[in-house]
Amino acid sequence: MISRLKQILLFSLAALAGNTCMSQDIKEDFKPSVLNQPGQPYPQVNSQGYARFRILAPRADSVRVSLGLGGKGGTLLTKGEDGFFTGTTAGQMDEGFHYYHVTIDGGVFNDPGTLNFYGSVRWESGIEIPAHDQDFYALKDVPHGNVVQVLFPSKSTNTSRRAFVYTPPGYSKDANKRYPVLYLQHGWGEDETAWSNQGHANLIMDNLIADAKIKPFIIVMTYGITNEVRFGHMREFKIDTFQTVLTEELIPYIDAHFRTLANRENRAMAGLSMGGMETHTITLNRPEVFSQYALLSGGLYTPEELKDKTKPKLIFISCGSRENPDRVKQATDALKQAGYNVVSFVSENTAHEFLTWRRSLYQLAPLLFQN
Amino acid sequence: MISRLKQILLFSLAALAGNTCMSQDIKEDFKPSVLNQPGQPYPQVNSQGYARFRILAPRADSVRVSLGLGGKGGTLLTKGEDGFFTGTTAGQMDEGFHYYHVTIDGGVFNDPGTLNFYGSVRWESGIEIPAHDQDFYALKDVPHGNVVQVLFPSKSTNTSRRAFVYTPPGYSKDANKRYPVLYLQHGWGEDETAWSNQGHANLIMDNLIADAKIKPFIIVMTYGITNEVRFGHMREFKIDTFQTVLTEELIPYIDAHFRTLANRENRAMAGLSMGGMETHTITLNRPEVFSQYALLSGGLYTPEELKDKTKPKLIFISCGSRENPDRVKQATDALKQAGYNVVSFVSENTAHEFLTWRRSLYQLAPLLFQN
Numbered sequence: 001m002i003s004r005l006k007q008i009l010l011f012s013l014a015a016l017a018g019n020t021c022m023s024q025d026i027k028e029d030f031k032p033s034v035l036n037q038p039g040q041p042y043p044q045v046n047s048q049g050y051a052r053f054r055i056l057a058p059r060a061d062s063v064r065v066s067l068g069l070g071g072k073g074g075t076l077l078t079k080g081e082d083g084f085f086t087g088t089t090a091g092q093m094d095e096g097f098h099y100y101h102v103t104i105d106g107g108v109f110n111d112p113g114t115l116n117f118y119g120s121v122r123w124e125s126g127i128e129i130p131a132h133d134q135d136f137y138a139l140k141d142v143p144h145g146n147v148v149q150v151l152f153p154s155k156s157t158n159t160s161r162r163a164f165v166y167t168p169p170g171y172s173k174d175a176n177k178r179y180p181v182l183y184l185q186h187g188w189g190e191d192e193t194a195w196s197n198q199g200h201a202n203l204i205m206d207n208l209i210a211d212a213k214i215k216p217f218i219i220v221m222t223y224g225i226t227n228e229v230r231f232g233h234m235r236e237f238k239i240d241t242f243q244t245v246l247t248e249e250l251i252p253y254i255d256a257h258f259r260t261l262a263n264r265e266n267r268a269m270a271g272l273s274m275g276g277m278e279t280h281t282i283t284l285n286r287p288e289v290f291s292q293y294a295l296l297s298g299g300l301y302t303p304e305e306l307k308d309k310t311k312p313k314l315i316f317i318s319c320g321s322r323e324n325p326d327r328v329k330q331a332t333d334a335l336k337q338a339g340y341n342v343v344s345f346v347s348e349n350t351a352h353e354f355l356t357w358r359r360s361l362y363q364l365a366p367l368l369f370q371n
Numbered sequence: 372m373i374s375r376l377k378q379i380l381l382f383s384l385a386a387l388a389g390n391t392c393m394s395q396d397i398k399e400d401f402k403p404s405v406l407n408q409p410g411q412p413y414p415q416v417n418s419q420g421y422a423r424f425r426i427l428a429p430r431a432d433s434v435r436v437s438l439g440l441g442g443k444g445g446t447l448l449t450k451g452e453d454g455f456f457t458g459t460t461a462g463q464m465d466e467g468f469h470y471y472h473v474t475i476d477g478g479v480f481n482d483p484g485t486l487n488f489y490g491s492v493r494w495e496s497g498i499e500i501p502a503h504d505q506d507f508y509a510l511k512d513v514p515h516g517n518v519v520q521v522l523f524p525s526k527s528t529n530t531s532r533r534a535f536v537y538t539p540p541g542y543s544k545d546a547n548k549r550y551p552v553l554y555l556q557h558g559w560g561e562d563e564t565a566w567s568n569q570g571h572a573n574l575i576m577d578n579l580i581a582d583a584k585i586k587p588f589i590i591v592m593t594y595g596i597t598n599e600v601r602f603g604h605m606r607e608f609k610i611d612t613f614q615t616v617l618t619e620e621l622i623p624y625i626d627a628h629f630r631t632l633a634n635r636e637n638r639a640m641a642g643l644s645m646g647g648m649e650t651h652t653i654t655l656n657r658p659e660v661f662s663q664y665a666l667l668s669g670g671l672y673t674p675e676e677l678k679d680k681t682k683p684k685l686i687f688i689s690c691g692s693r694e695n696p697d698r699v700k701q702a703t704d705a706l707k708q709a710g711y712n713v714v715s716f717v718s719e720n721t722a723h724e725f726l727t728w729r730r731s732l733y734q735l736a737p738l739l740f741q742n
Contacts, residue, residue: 055478057477058476059476060431060477083477104478105429105432105476106431107431107454108427109475110483112478115494148518149518151515153512160515230410
């Protein structure tokens with residue numbers, strides 16, 4: 001578990017460092033990023049995927065943004081006479097969501113222009129490069145489901161824990177209707193807010209339901225690290241404690257407080273990156289709890305691991321084309337040959353980042369709970 | 372409306388500037404603020420209400436925190452050889468929640484140690500000075516209600532708008548039970564997240580319900596500025612557009628999607644600061660919609676305004692002792708003499724800040740919906 005997790009983390013950092021490509025002729029059609037704070041004009045993004053930053057720090061000597069050319073430490077901004085530091089990434093960014101921060105005279109802060117998102121074990125700045133397929137996670141004039149914050153009691157960790165529960169549109173209408181449930185985990189350094197804030201999981205579901213592409217289901221998102229882990233000491237992470245919280249405390253709570261179909265057939269687990277590793281381990285430990293498994297940039301299953309266990313109804317494995325898609329394809333082939341129902345998905349021109357996972361959820365959702 | 376709002380804003384700034392008092396002998400029992408980001412040791416607070424800051428910026432010349440002695444521009448931190456700027460407020464802070472920011476070489480940023488809260492029309496750093504009565508808004512081992520994010524359609528503003536809905540513990544248990552509703556507004560520069568994040572409205576309710584001090588009700592919180600208002604141009608704020616969203620769009624949506632008692636008797640409106648001004652105006656415009664009104668540091672009612680209108684069942688007026696409590700007391704007396712059911716509350720040793728409003732909600736909730 002730990003060594004695979006390290007691989008993923010290292011790969012993730014490598015992917016982040018390289019997610020720009022050089023180009024010429026920057027078009028001057030920059031617009032504020034959709035993730036800016038209300039009324040904030042910067043950062044901006046142009047139609048080619050360049051990002052431009054503008055930060056006021058009149059008496060600072062050096063302002064650097066962590067996006068752009070990772071190998072060279074990001075984008076160094078240039079100070080103007082008006083006290084604003086400005087600069088444009090040297091290359092085009094991948095489409096989709098990116099975390100970043102700003103280094104002011106050696107200290108790490110956030111860009112005051114943007115909303116913050118929990119990643120890298122801190123609330124970071126976020127920027128959105130409009131994707132050519134962004135329509136599937138756009139806020140549209142369709143019926144919207146809710147995102148419900150619940151505080152559930154956890155005896156094993158001696159506290160109240162938080163989860164977010166997506167309930168589909170119509171949930172409040174028919175008091176007798178029950179729904180399947182997907183348990184959906186975030187990645188390392190993120191928390192239970194990630195799939196809604198960065199992932200737009202609720203909007204992806206609303207749009208799929210409005211288009212009648214899926215049968216409505218509930219999604220539950222909670223924090224995947226439940227023991228004390230010091231920063232930089234991932235070896236201290238214990239999946240056992242999370243497995244207990246998830247299967248012994250959260251699932252019973254959800255089944256008692258929401259109108260779920262409370263059985264294995266109607267329960268799936270998925271996760272991105274570290275959340276995929278958690279999904280892998282927990283579904284193999286407790287195959288009687290979940291019937292459908294999905295790993296998004298987060299490991300693979302082998303036929304050897306699965307044999308002699310209750311057979312999953314579906315395995316879904318995905319990654320970005322800039323990750324290691326061949327490994328996903330090979331694993332999928334091996335599982336298919338062994339008789340498993342496997343679907344793989346590769347997100348084109350994305351790396352270990354949220355557009356990969358938004359697209360993965362969009363591909364996964366129609367496959368789930370097809371009895 | 373606008374001139375009163377300006378008064379409140381100016382008063383608010385004056386209160387913020389003066390919310391410390393001098394003292395001697397600082398006790399060295401500093402602990403991390405409960406609002407710090409996970410694992411962050413600073414800022415810290417001691418048992419006397421001093422706050423201490425520590426911010427890394429090795430090559431910066433000047434780091435200043437906006438808390439402390441407002442008249443002198445906050446607390447100037449001192450640079451150490453390790454590259455950290457540190458400093459302690461010159462005086463004790465009021466108990467409760469405070470917004471702040473950090474000025475690094477002339478640029479305004481957030482303290483990377485803290486969580487952020489939407490106030491002053493931006494996501495700001497937040498710090499919590501433990502209050503002697505903090506138990507009433509603490510996270511306890513009691514049944515917890517949910518905070519539900521809803522996206523409701525708004526034809527008048529041509530978009531989907533967000534609201535948060537507190538549903539009490541037990542809401543999911545009895546599909547036939549219906550609840551009264553309090554519409555609760557934030558202040559200027561804040562948004563629909565304020566009453567949950569800064570105000571702990573959900574925890575206040577959970578604790579009151581666990582102690583059987585109130586009959587459970589629903590709280591609805593939405594954004595109170597619904598037309599385009601440029602920064603610094605509060606004259607552009609139009610309450611009419613918000614009144615339309617609230618009474619013609621949000622209330623019908625809530626009544627259709629939650630199990631409410633959908634009548635005037637079981638509907639109240641309250642707000643803090645600017646939200647109090649909104650409550651004042653909208654309840655006077657639409658007395659047939661709400662039967663109970665509450666202004667928290669947000670204006671007063673006069674008997675003249677209320678006469679010839681459907682009589683409110685309850686008026687609640689509150690403020691902090693460092694605001695202008697005499698005006699609240701005088702208005703309360705005048706309303707009582709005119710035959711209204713009025714309750715006033717003054718929060719001891721607080722100003723125009725969230726502890727005043729947490730306490731006000733705690734006082735208000737048991738008075739509501741007492742048929």
